[in-house]
Amino acid sequence: MQQMSPRGSRPLVGQDIVQRLAEQGYQLEPEALEIICRYPGSKEELLTRIISSADRSVAVIGRSMVSCHLEPAAAKITSSARVAASSPSLPPRSSIPSNPQLSSLGPSHQPPTSFPNLPDLSAKLKCDITGRSTCVGDYNDFVHYFRDRFSKIREILSRRLNSRPIESLGKSTTGREVSLIGMVMDVKTTSKGNRVIELEDPTGMITAVIQKDAEVFEQSSLIITDEVIGVTGISDGNGRLFVKSLLWPDMPNQTAPLENGSGFALLLSDLHVGSKYFMADAWQRFLQWLNGDTQDASGLASQVRYIVIAGDLVDGIGIYPGQQNDLDIMDIYDQYKAAAAWLNGIRKDIQVIIAPGNHDIVRQAEPQPALPEDVQSYFRKDMLFVGNPAWLTLSGVSVLIYHGRSIDDLVLRLPGISYAAPEKAMIEMLRRRHLAPIYGGRVSIAPEHEDHYVISRPPAILHCGHVHTVGIARYKGVAVINSGTWQSQTDFQKKMNIQPVSAVVPIVDLATMKIRKLIFTEN
DSSP: OOOOOOOOSSOOOHHHHHHHHHHTTOEEOHHHHHHHHHOOSOHHHHHHHHHHHOOTTOOEEOHHHHHTTSSOHHHHHHHTOOOOOOOOOOOOOOSOOOOOEETTOOOOOOOOSSOOOOOOOOEEEEEOSTTTOOOOOSHHHHHHHHHHHHHHHHHHHTTTOOOOOGGGOSGGGTTOEEEEEEEEEEEEEOTTSOEEEEEEETTEEEEEEEOTTSTTTTGGGGOOTTOEEEEEEEEOSSSEEEEEEEEOOOOOOOOSOSOOOSSEEEEEOOOOBTBTTBOHHHHHHHHHHHTTSSOOSSSOGGGEEEEEEESOOBOOSSSSTTGGGGBSOOSHHHHHHHHHHHHTTSOTTSEEEEEOOTTSSSOSSBSBOOOOHHHHTTSOTTOEEOOBSEEEEETTEEEEEOOOTTHHHHHHHSTTOOTTOHHHHHHHHHHHTBSOOSTTSSSOBOOOSSOTTBOOSOOSEEEEOSSSOEEEEEETTEEEEEEOBSBOOOHHHHHTTOOOOBSEEEEEETTTTEEEEEEOSOO
16 A cells, blocks of 8 residues: 655645545545544654555545544553563472364474564554443434444445435435335334335335345345345335345455464464363463473464454453352452463464453453453553454554454344354454444444444454354454363353363464464363
8 A cells, every 4th residue: 555655744634635635535524634634653654654544445435434443553552551460389290291283284393492582562443442341321422323334234225326315215216226224113013924124324214125036035024123234126106115135334345365474373362261161271381382381282382473352361250140159269369360360371473352242340241441450450461452352464564353242142133153163253343344234133233423333444353252162164254263261161051051261272374364273172
């Protein structure tokens, strides 16, 4: 991407900003221009960051693309710096176990006695909710939230669909084919078997009818409430549209990996430290492999540069009825001290990134901020704590982390989606360009003025957890990874016939985006 050339020391004004972006091939929404003009820091640097991160398919830069860059990553990391504290000692090691299993690897060799000098670590937080929450829960918050969701996704759909506002579908459109973009308010099936969709945009509402013999009828079973879609059909001029085709915002067509970096990243989630079912022995095997204390048949341990944990670091307190019977550590802060003891044992040339989940000590309403500073102080100062969801880059590779609570809603509402294959639910998130499209379901979402769940640009990696099952796929250039758990099957899971996939670690080669699985269960 071409960088913008400096224009001297004169402060940038609105016309300069518009012209600068136009030279790079971008238009600018008025709200986005206002935000840039009010930015107190260097507008040159802000514009450079916006342009550098813009997706190739972007034509119009909106408010959301600007707000993610209002603070440099370094400033955000500094603002979340922790007070140094002595970390708990690592639990004693047992005898060295057999090395982990690894799928699709080459010949074995002995582990190196020292780890090679790697390039500087470059894990950078780009955007999360930490310190930016504006929600108080009144009526206007909900209005702002849904308008922002609609505006962002309409912007994506408008690149592929020449739509018109709903209010324009009057008598003059009778019998004519029209296209529109709307938010799904309701989905029903009539007594005659037709499907009826209530769609809304800022100008009005319309009833979209999909007849049972229409080509798109089966496809329409995938429509869910609160998502934003495009429809094309015949208007009756009286508030109804007979649908001929449907359009989801989706990812741009791309078969090759979106980005390339260097080194390897391990993707983890759902440690549930403090639970009786936390797999301490398997974690010990993982640490010994990672730190070079056991035979490494794969030769990969020395190349690991990042560990990303997508929530549920601890089991928490009072998360579900009867949880106290499943706990080994009854105090939430003691749980975090134990988690810190395990994580502080990771060798120091690896950057550890930690996001929260629904079992962690943050607000239950999503989006969630990073763990509080008093909890962060238990951990090594070089660890990076981010919110849920969070955008970051690893050696330049964009990663979208989301704990994955909305998978519960998608499993209930979409045909063919199950906990056994969480990657399919994650692909549906990408198709809808939204991490939690259903509002008011199992996941509680705070009505922030900005919808932090819209996937405004394609990530190279979408990383989730929550469901305790490993799932790996590739969708239009995006690596889709659910990272399983470090908790064995609980009594509740046995009753629900849930089979967790435990102590299996997806590992990503950031240079090639090839994904493998490390297995740390006993042979």
